[in-house]
Amino acid sequence: MDDMSDHEIEPAVERDIEPEIAEAVENVRNRYGVHGLEDLIALAEAELPAAREALAALEELTPDPE
Secondary structure, eight states: OOTTTTTTOOOOSSSSHHHHHHHHHHHHHHHHHHHHHHHHHHHHHHHHHHHHHHHHHHHSSSSOOO
């Protein structure tokens, strides 16, 4: 396994990434390597539809501030 501990994680989109999220990804990368990151990505992608649906439902319940 390559030593990737010196590489910073760059977000795919321009926004701030929570430090805990970056640390979790780095921990998976450092402990499990490429296969671990692939597993993490696959699991995260599987969770996205339900998370997006829950966010949309929450936004419907939240009154408009105007």
